[in-house]
Amino acid sequence: MAHQRTNLFFLVCVLLYALSVLGGKSYYDVLQVQKGASDDQIKRAYRKLALKYHPDKNQGNEEANKKFAEINNAYEVLSDREKRNIYDRHGEEGLKQHAAGGGRGGGMNMQDIFSSFFGGGTAEEEEEKIVKGDDVIVELDATLEDLYMGGSLKVWRDKNVIKSAPGKRSCNCRNEVYHRQIGPGMFQQMTEQVCEQCPNVKYVREGDFLTVDIEKGMQDGQEVVFYEDGEPKIDGEAGDLKFRIRTAPHERFKREGNDLHATITITLVQALVGFEKTIKHLDEHLVDISSKGVTKPKEVKKFKALVRSFDIKNCHIRTF
Template identity: 80%
Template sequence: MAHCRSNFFFLIYLSILLIASAAVHPVLIDRYRKSYYDILQVPKGASDDQIKRSYRKLALKYHPDKNQGNEDANKKFAEINNAYEVLSNSEKRSIYDRYGEEGLKQHAAGGGGGGGMDIQDIFKSFFGGGGDREEEERVAKGDDVIIDLDATLEDLYMGGSLKVWREKNILKPAPGKRQCNCRNEVYHRQIGPGMFQQMTEQVCEQCPNVKYEREGNFITVDIEKGMQDGQEVVFYEEGEPIIDGEPGDLRFRIRTATHERFRREGNNLHTTATITLAQALVGFEKSVTHLDEHLVDIGTKGITKPKEVRKLKGEGMPLHYSNKKGDLYVTFEVLFPTSLTDDQKTKIKAILG
């Protein structure tokens, strides 16, 4: 019994010590949270360039404009920006590495670290927008690859996807070392009493060697309804790679493929319907099968003239990122008979005068 009681008091004592230690060293508590490095999907020793590249990719993936109405994506986007605000600042990163989030809070409460970065400023530093802040140092980037993609009118009307085979160069490890991260460093050399000469020296680091290899894979290109000719579907960092830099982008440029029944002009569609001379004179019932297979009534009880164009409002192409649609224009071709009998001629004269 005494042994059980002593174990019980020992556990209480140990719990008090742990709580007290956590109060003195908040970083112990932070270990149970998802770290900023995990959020940005980089190792703890990641370079500034690695952090920038990973932030750019994740921010584009979870940006609210691409995930409208998705609360989970919005929360993830906020987490990513919060993590990047800390890890992109050398002072804040050092404090975070030593003391965790609680250390950052205490540092901010003590007046250190300034007012923090605005999310829009972070995003602008990557994707343009200027502002009064200093421009980020540009990282070397490989060439963009632009591919014209013929999209069917059906896909552009309803939305769809295409699988495209893509071959590209990729970087693979190779034996040996190479010079990398070369930079010019300035130092001063004394050349006499009170006399110094400014010198510039190129300093390089040693990195694992790499080589280019050709690989291919299928890429699924999503085509959004209402996309226009010239619009692009971008796969970031899927273009040409470059040593000691980030790959370029792969851009699929939309081009509307020729359709057998419809012709597109902006957000409007054009088609042709052929009717007989009798139908042109007395009216007719007729429909056109649309791109999504729904039927559009183009019939009339009146007279239809050759080359007459009839507008059907709201039956054109959908506008990109909108519920509105353009119009459908139907041009009527009247099919005349190749010959008439004498009896037919007499009857037509009697009717038409």
């Protein structure tokens, strides 16, 4: 009996890091483009994000409104060649000094920027005008270590790409209505499809590696979006590529929300008189676990502790 072992389920209620979504991001990060992005890439990124986070589509959502304001602020700078050059060299402080010295500063509010870009249409109207390809959704397993400390994954992406091809094709087709006189005072309404002639195109399969950033504390089902990296659309915009995060199985821990669960084993003697154990956390630091007195089968004990900078909530030990 002294060597009989009983499984002890130890719930390590460790709060995962929660980073601010926009905290510390550059204007390029806000628009989700690279620092060397072209003017056209910046415009496309702004259009997608501005339509997504427009207040008309997110009424009562303060986080979306804040995001919309930051998107417009970033676009106002990066769409202006002079401001962008100053920002690239000296950051936001350089922009402030430039404005204080008599240079062109800010001033346009976010709705003015949106209206000047879209020509006064509402978010819903502008979004309906966009012909898009299909979104591609990929389930991506992230390790508990990456979800706890942050990390990145290299993913191979094989997709259709539109390339030039010989010849011409009909494009920008539209219906035109006209009236034809068929007798005295009699007219017949006619509809005719009119198309333009555009350079021909074809689909070609190409592949490349993408880097998917895993932020600390991401939840299952959260998505990392690569805009216009989904299925392409001739005479339209490509859909989006979305990596949907899932927590991969782990050999020592199981995640439930923001809690980590681990199973340890103690002897019958330890269950009767108490025990001290040490487990290795996800970032490799050691966590001391102890209990005094009898640990009864099915009994749950709650205690509080501090592990480095993380507050452990009510943690439970339960025997089986």
